[in-house]
Amino acid sequence: MAKLTIPAEEWMYRGHAACPGCGPALAMRLLLKGLGPRTVMSIPACCWTVIGTPYPTTALGIALLDNPIESTGASIAGLRAALDALRIEDVRVVGFAGDGGTADIGLQALSGMLERRTDAIFVMYDNEGYMNTGVQRSSATPQGAWTTTTPVEGPRRGKREAKKEIMSIVLAHHPAYAATVNPAFPEDFVRKAEKARDARGPRFLHALTPCPPGWKFSSEETIELGRLATETGLFPLYEVEDGVYRITRRLGTLKPVDEYVRLQGRFRHWEPEDVRELSEEVRRGWERLLRLERETAPAVFPKPPVAIAAA
Numbered sequence: 001m002a003k004l005t006i007p008a009e010e011w012m013y014r015g016h017a018a019c020p021g022c023g024p025a026l027a028m029r030l031l032l033k034g035l036g037p038r039t040v041m042s043i044p045a046c047c048w049t050v051i052g053t054p055y056p057t058t059a060l061g062i063a064l065l066d067n068p069i070e071s072t073g074a075s076i077a078g079l080r081a082a083l084d085a086l087r088i089e090d091v092r093v094v095g096f097a098g099d100g101g102t103a104d105i106g107l108q109a110l111s112g113m114l115e116r117r118t119d120a121i122f123v124m125y126d127n128e129g130y131m132n133t134g135v136q137r138s139s140a141t142p143q144g145a146w147t148t149t150t151p152v153e154g155p156r157r158g159k160r161e162a163k164k165e166i167m168s169i170v171l172a173h174h175p176a177y178a179a180t181v182n183p184a185f186p187e188d189f190v191r192k193a194e195k196a197r198d199a200r201g202p203r204f205l206h207a208l209t210p211c212p213p214g215w216k217f218s219s220e221e222t223i224e225l226g227r228l229a230t231e232t233g234l235f236p237l238y239e240v241e242d243g244v245y246r247i248t249r250r251l252g253t254l255k256p257v258d259e260y261v262r263l264q265g266r267f268r269h270w271e272p273e274d275v276r277e278l279s280e281e282v283r284r285g286w287e288r289l290l291r292l293e294r295e296t297a298p299a300v301f302p303k304p305p306v307a308i309a310a311a
C-alpha cells in the first residue's frame with residue numbers, strides 16, 4: 001500500500017470537545033498539518049469555538065483569537081495589519097469559520113478582505129447548517145434537506161432554496177488561490193493547505209465537513225460519506241490559481257448520488273424523483289467544471305523553429 005505523505009506533526013491535540021466523527025475537527029487537524037505552527041487564527045462563534053477551547057484549555061498548538069460571528073474577514077485583515085506594523089512576515093493569518101459565519105452573516109467581511117487583497121487565508125468549513133445552535137438551515141444547506149427550521153411535515157419537505165455557491169462568489173473577487181478540500185482525501189487537503197500557506201494575497205479554502213448529528217448519520221461513516229460526496233461529483237475537488245482551474249481528483253464515471261443520499265437521515269423523506277433531480281444537477285455541475293478547466297488552461301504554443309532559413 002502506498003505510504004501517506006502528510007506530515008506526522010500534530011498541531012491539534014487530544015482533549016477537544018468535538019462530537020465523535022466530527023468533519024470540522026478532521027478539517028482543522030489536516031489544515032494545521034499543512035499550515036504549521038507559525039499561524040495565527042481567528043475563529044468566530046461556531047462549533048469550533050466550543051471544540052477548540054474548552055476554558056481554560058486549548059486543543060490547538062497555534063495562537064487563537066475568538067471573534068464575533070459576522071467579522072472573521074475584518075478580524076484577519078486587522079491581524080495582518082498588526083503583524084505588518086510589527087514587521088512580522090513569516091506568520092500566516094487564517095480565518096476559520098462555519099458556513100453560517102462565512103456564506104451568510106460573515107459574507108460582507110469576507111468580501112471586503114478579498115476585494116482589498118488582504119494577505120490572509122479564509123477557510124469555510126461547510127457542515128451545511130448552523131450546527132452549534134442546534135441544526136438550523138443556512139444558505140449552504142442543500143435543497144430538500146431537513147433541518148429544525150426546514151421541517152418535513154405535510155407539504156413542507158425540507159429546505160426549499162438551492163445551496164449558495166460560495167466558490168463562485170469568492171472567485172468573482174479574483175483571489176490569488178482558491179480550492180475545495182475534503183478531509184476524506186487527506187493528501188489533497190494538506191497539499192492545498194501548503195499551497196495556500198505559500199501563496200500571497202487573499203486565499204480561500206472551501207472544506208466539506210460532514211456532521212453526524214446535523215446530517216443524521218452514524219459517526220463512523222464520516223469518511224465514507226466524504227468520499228462519496230466527491231466521487232458522486234457532488235463536491236468535486238479542484239483549485240483555481242490566478243484564474244486557472246485544475247481538477248485535482250479526476251472522475252471517470254460519477255457514482256450514483258443515491259449512495260450519498262441514503263446514508264443520511266436529513267434526506268430520509270426523499271422520493272426517487274428528488275434523487276433524479278439531484279443527479280441531473282450534479283452532472284451539469286461536473287460538465288461545467290470540466291469546461292472551465294478546458295477554457296482557462298494556459299495556451300500551449302508550438303515550439304518556434306530552431307533556425308530561420310536565410311532568404
Ligand SMILES: Cc1ncc(C[n+]2csc(CCOP(=O)(O)OP(=O)(O)O)c2C)c(N)n1
Pocket residue numbers: 045046047048069070097098099100101102127129130131132133138
Ligand atoms: C450575531 C450573532 N448571531 C447569532 C449568534 C449565535 N450563534 C452562535 S454559533 C451559531 C451557529 C454558527 O453556524 P456556522 O457558522 O455554520 O458554524 P457551526 O455552528 O455550524 O459550526 C450561531 C447562530 C451569535 N453568536 N452572534
Ligand code: SF4
Pocket residue numbers: 017018019020021022023024025047051127131132210211212213214
Ligand atoms: S455538531 Fe457537528 S460540527 Fe458541531 S461538533 Fe458536533 S459533529 Fe462537529
